[in-house]
Amino acid sequence: MTDNSLFTPARLGGLSLGNRLAVAPMTRVSAGTEGLLTPQMLDYYHSFAEGGFGLIITEGLYTDRVYSQGYQGQPGLTCQAQAESWKPLNQALHAAGARSIAQLMHAGALSQFNGFNSDTAGPSAVKPKGQQMGFYDGEGGYATPKAMTQSDIDVAIVGFAQAAQRAQAAGFDGVEIHGANGYLLDQFLSAGSNERTDGYGGTPQNRVRLILEVIAAVRAATGADFVIGVRISQKKVNDDQHLWPEGEAAAAAIFTAIGQAGTDYIHTTEPGAEQAAFEGTASLASLAARYSGLPVIANGGVGQAAQAQHLLDEHQVTLVALGKAALANPDWVLRARSGTALREFEFAMLAPRADLDNAQRYFAEHASAASA
Numbered sequence: 001m002t003d004n005s006l007f008t009p010a011r012l013g014g015l016s017l018g019n020r021l022a023v024a025p026m027t028r029v030s031a032g033t034e035g036l037l038t039p040q041m042l043d044y045y046h047s048f049a050e051g052g053f054g055l056i057i058t059e060g061l062y063t064d065r066v067y068s069q070g071y072q073g074q075p076g077l078t079c080q081a082q083a084e085s086w087k088p089l090n091q092a093l094h095a096a097g098a099r100s101i102a103q104l105m106h107a108g109a110l111s112q113f114n115g116f117n118s119d120t121a122g123p124s125a126v127k128p129k130g131q132q133m134g135f136y137d138g139e140g141g142y143a144t145p146k147a148m149t150q151s152d153i154d155v156a157i158v159g160f161a162q163a164a165q166r167a168q169a170a171g172f173d174g175v176e177i178h179g180a181n182g183y184l185l186d187q188f189l190s191a192g193s194n195e196r197t198d199g200y201g202g203t204p205q206n207r208v209r210l211i212l213e214v215i216a217a218v219r220a221a222t223g224a225d226f227v228i229g230v231r232i233s234q235k236k237v238n239d240d241q242h243l244w245p246e247g248e249a250a251a252a253a254i255f256t257a258i259g260q261a262g263t264d265y266i267h268t269t270e271p272g273a274e275q276a277a278f279e280g281t282a283s284l285a286s287l288a289a290r291y292s293g294l295p296v297i298a299n300g301g302v303g304q305a306a307q308a309q310h311l312l313d314e315h316q317v318t319l320v321a322l323g324k325a326a327l328a329n330p331d332w333v334l335r336a337r338s339g340t341a342l343r344e345f346e347f348a349m350l351a352p353r354a355d356l357d358n359a360q361r362y363f364a365e366h367a368s369a370a371s372a
């Protein structure tokens with residue numbers, strides 16, 4: 001085992017972590033209409049802490065009551081009641097030795113349901129590619145969004161900042177600004193969805209501007225010591241082929257700017273965390289580490305401990321986040337440490353709706369496999 005081993009302590013900003021394994025953010029549409037954490041969700045998140053994960057990143061929490069909500073049953077951080085609902089979970093996670101980060105998400109043009117607004121908004125009035133996600137109650141194509149005005153943008157920034165403050169008051173150890181996977185901030189980052197001719201459009205330096213403004217507002221709202229991360233990807237839930245048109249030059253501009261913006265980490269996600277970001281280049285995770293100088297959490301397609309360890313050893317990353325492998329094995333860390341066989345992820349765990357009722361039903365029906 002090296003000093004950089006999966007099971008050794010790590011730091012993200014001022015935060016000490018027991019090991020280098022994080023649960024990736026995963027939307028489970030189980031919060032009900034009020035957007036509150038439920039006892040079922042508490043048990044779900046707590047099982048990852050009991051299973052040994054050092055860091056748990058929540059599903060994307062919507063940040064305002066204007067355009068940010070993406071899904072029916074998505075939890076939010078837009079009022080005191082929503083924030084308060086997370087307090088018992090944070091206490092339970094801390095008691096189990098884990099740390100918690102709230103992911104702050106504005107769905108923008110990819111919103112499939114919004115209890116506060118029937119319109120969608122994005123950087124430009126461009127109909128998103130692809131189809132809505134069926135396992136989150138979506139059907140057919142996406143609506144063409146309203147192009148956001150400067151005052152819409154200002155409202156979105158304030159939403160992130162206030163949600164971060166509520167997360168801090170609710171006992172989270174940090175927040176992760178969701179700049180990945182095709183949601184609002186990634187819509188600004190991506191040339192295809194961003195046709196703006198103002199300071200938010202055009203070059204990668206302009207396209208990343210909104211992310212930098214959100215980071216600054218979140219930092220101002222939460223103080224110097226609160227952990228702030230940013231999640232970045234090239235691929236999107238509605239476009240699994242997307243690459244930044246400027247290639248590595250875009251990665252250099254985006255990660256350098258984020259590195260100087262007052263964040264504590266970058267979380268990269270690609271379908272395969274070790275794949276070259278562009279033909280012949282390093283992985284997105286490596287590029288993020290190189291250009292930002294920040295700790296990087298790498299995510300995407302990691303199932304086995306050896307793969308995770310390889311990311312630490314060869315891709316300059318500090319932590320590895322597991323999504324589907326953690327769903328199949330909430331006790332992945334305990335299993336990996338002891339060499340116990342891992343359960344395979346099955347999409348049936350998320351069917352027909354990706355909520356916790358269906359997951360519970362799946363695991364009840366496959367109880368014998370679970371104990372195998």
Ligand SMILES: Cc1cc2nc3c(=O)[nH]c(=O)nc-3n(C[C@H](O)[C@H](O)[C@H](O)COP(=O)(O)O)c2cc1C
Pocket residue numbers: 024025026027028058059060103178180181231269270271299300301302321322323324325350354
């Ligand atoms: C059911 C489900 C829900 C997801 N929800 C989110 C989310 O809320 N925020 C986010 O950034 N990524 C989300 N993701 C993406 C995961 O965090 C992760 O990037 C993806 O599953 C690839 O990693 P994996 O191969 O380890 O699963 C979701 C993935 C799944 C399977």
